[in-house]
Amino acid sequence: MVKIPLEDVTLNTEFAEVFIGGSLLLTTTPVPLNANNVERFSWHSENEAVATINSSGEVKAIQEGVTNIIYRCGDITKTITVNVVDRVQAFQGPHILSAAAPCIIPIRDFDTGGEGYAFHDSD
Numbered sequence: 001m002v003k004i005p006l007e008d009v010t011l012n013t014e015f016a017e018v019f020i021g022g023s024l025l026l027t028t029t030p031v032p033l034n035a036n037n038v039e040r041f042s043w044h045s046e047n048e049a050v051a052t053i054n055s056s057g058e059v060k061a062i063q064e065g066v067t068n069i070i071y072r073c074g075d076i077t078k079t080i081t082v083n084v085v086d087r088v089q090a091f092q093g094p095h096i097l098s099a100a101a102p103c104i105i106p107i108r109d110f111d112t113g114g115e116g117y118a119f120h121d122s123d
Contacts, residue, residue, distance in 0.1 A: 003037040006030055009076055017083045018051070018061040026057040026080060028071060041073035051082050 008031040018024050030038065043053045047067035053059045059069060061084040071078040 001036070004032065004035050006035040006038045006073065006076070007032060009071070009073060009078060011071070011078050011080060013080060015081045015083070016059070017085060018059065019087050020061050020063060020084055022061045024059040024061075024082070026053070026059060026069065026071070028057075028078075039074040041071065044070050044072075045082075046070065050084050 009028040010031060012025075012027045012029075016024050016026075026043070028041075043055065043057055045051050045053050045059075045067050046069075047065065048062070050063055050065035050067040051059050051061050051069070053069050059082060061082075064084055064086050066081065066083050069080040069082055071080070
Protein backbone atom coordinates (compact mmCIF):
# COMPACT_ATOMS: atom_id res chain seq x y z
CA MET A 1 0.00 0.00 0.00
CA VAL A 2 1.28 3.45 -0.95
CA LYS A 3 1.37 5.86 1.98
CA ILE A 4 -0.19 9.22 1.18
CA PRO A 5 0.83 11.80 3.80
CA LEU A 6 -1.53 14.33 5.29
CA GLU A 7 -0.56 17.79 3.99
CA ASP A 8 -3.19 19.90 5.75
CA VAL A 9 -6.70 19.87 7.16
CA THR A 10 -9.62 22.22 6.64
CA LEU A 11 -12.03 23.02 9.45
CA ASN A 12 -15.79 23.31 9.19
CA THR A 13 -15.49 26.78 10.78
CA GLU A 14 -12.90 29.24 12.11
CA PHE A 15 -15.32 31.08 14.44
CA ALA A 16 -18.40 29.98 16.31
CA GLU A 17 -20.87 31.52 18.73
CA VAL A 18 -22.60 29.17 21.16
CA PHE A 19 -25.13 29.78 23.95
CA ILE A 20 -24.18 28.81 27.51
CA GLY A 21 -25.11 25.14 27.94
CA GLY A 22 -25.08 24.56 24.19
CA SER A 23 -22.78 22.43 22.09
CA LEU A 24 -21.11 22.47 18.70
CA LEU A 25 -19.42 19.78 16.61
CA LEU A 26 -16.12 20.75 15.02
CA THR A 27 -14.96 18.64 12.09
CA THR A 28 -11.89 18.44 9.89
CA THR A 29 -11.38 17.37 6.29
CA PRO A 30 -7.99 15.91 5.30
CA VAL A 31 -5.95 17.40 2.46
CA PRO A 32 -5.58 15.47 0.26
CA LEU A 33 -8.86 13.62 0.78
CA ASN A 34 -7.17 10.25 0.23
CA ALA A 35 -4.44 10.80 2.85
CA ASN A 36 -3.85 7.52 4.69
CA ASN A 37 -0.66 8.30 6.59
CA VAL A 38 -2.20 10.44 9.32
CA GLU A 39 -0.59 11.00 12.71
CA ARG A 40 -2.55 11.07 15.96
CA PHE A 41 -4.49 14.27 16.48
CA SER A 42 -5.76 16.16 19.51
CA TRP A 43 -8.19 18.91 20.41
CA HIS A 44 -7.93 21.20 23.42
CA SER A 45 -9.47 24.39 24.79
CA GLU A 46 -7.27 27.26 25.92
CA ASN A 47 -9.87 28.13 28.58
CA GLU A 48 -11.89 25.17 29.85
CA ALA A 49 -13.84 27.48 32.18
CA VAL A 50 -15.48 28.92 29.02
CA ALA A 51 -15.73 25.81 26.80
CA THR A 52 -14.47 22.24 26.73
CA ILE A 53 -13.88 19.91 23.79
CA ASN A 54 -13.69 16.12 23.64
CA SER A 55 -11.70 13.86 21.30
CA SER A 56 -14.66 13.69 18.88
CA GLY A 57 -14.61 17.48 18.37
CA GLU A 58 -17.73 18.22 20.44
CA VAL A 59 -17.52 21.62 22.15
CA LYS A 60 -19.57 22.23 25.32
CA ALA A 61 -20.21 25.87 26.25
CA ILE A 62 -19.74 26.37 30.01
CA GLN A 63 -19.81 30.09 30.77
CA GLU A 64 -19.79 33.42 28.97
CA GLY A 65 -16.45 34.35 27.41
CA VAL A 66 -14.12 33.66 24.50
CA THR A 67 -11.67 30.80 24.08
CA ASN A 68 -9.59 29.29 21.32
CA ILE A 69 -10.02 25.62 20.46
CA ILE A 70 -6.78 24.14 19.13
CA TYR A 71 -6.53 21.17 16.73
CA ARG A 72 -3.13 19.51 16.36
CA CYS A 73 -2.02 16.71 14.06
CA GLY A 74 1.74 16.35 13.67
CA ASP A 75 3.06 19.72 12.44
CA ILE A 76 -0.45 20.95 11.58
CA THR A 77 -2.12 23.34 14.03
CA LYS A 78 -5.50 25.00 13.52
CA THR A 79 -7.36 27.45 15.77
CA ILE A 80 -11.09 28.00 16.11
CA THR A 81 -12.32 30.96 18.17
CA VAL A 82 -15.43 30.15 20.21
CA ASN A 83 -17.54 32.92 21.72
CA VAL A 84 -19.88 31.68 24.45
CA VAL A 85 -22.80 34.02 25.07
CA ASP A 86 -25.74 34.16 27.44
CA ARG A 87 -29.17 33.87 25.88
CA VAL A 88 -30.66 37.26 25.09
CA GLN A 89 -33.42 38.18 27.50
CA ALA A 90 -36.80 39.04 26.02
CA PHE A 91 -37.61 42.75 25.77
CA GLN A 92 -39.52 43.79 28.88
CA GLY A 93 -41.08 47.23 28.53
CA PRO A 94 -42.15 49.88 28.70
CA HIS A 95 -38.84 51.68 28.25
CA ILE A 96 -38.17 55.38 27.91
CA LEU A 97 -35.90 56.38 25.04
CA SER A 98 -33.40 59.14 25.69
CA ALA A 99 -32.89 61.92 23.13
CA ALA A 100 -29.16 61.58 23.89
CA ALA A 101 -29.07 57.93 22.79
CA PRO A 102 -29.18 57.39 19.02
CA CYS A 103 -31.66 54.80 17.81
CA ILE A 104 -33.60 53.82 14.71
CA ILE A 105 -37.28 52.98 15.00
CA PRO A 106 -38.89 51.44 11.90
CA ILE A 107 -42.09 53.27 10.91
CA ARG A 108 -44.68 51.91 8.49
CA ASP A 109 -47.76 53.40 6.87
CA PHE A 110 -50.49 51.53 8.73
CA ASP A 111 -53.04 52.40 6.06
CA THR A 112 -51.40 49.61 4.04
CA GLY A 113 -50.71 47.25 6.97
CA GLY A 114 -47.72 46.80 9.23
CA GLU A 115 -49.31 46.34 12.65
CA GLY A 116 -46.80 45.89 15.45
CA TYR A 117 -44.43 48.76 14.73
CA ALA A 118 -43.77 51.85 16.86
CA PHE A 119 -46.45 54.18 15.44
CA HIS A 120 -50.16 53.73 14.83
CA ASP A 121 -52.33 56.36 13.14
CA SER A 122 -56.11 56.47 13.34
CA ASP A 123 -57.02 57.18 9.69
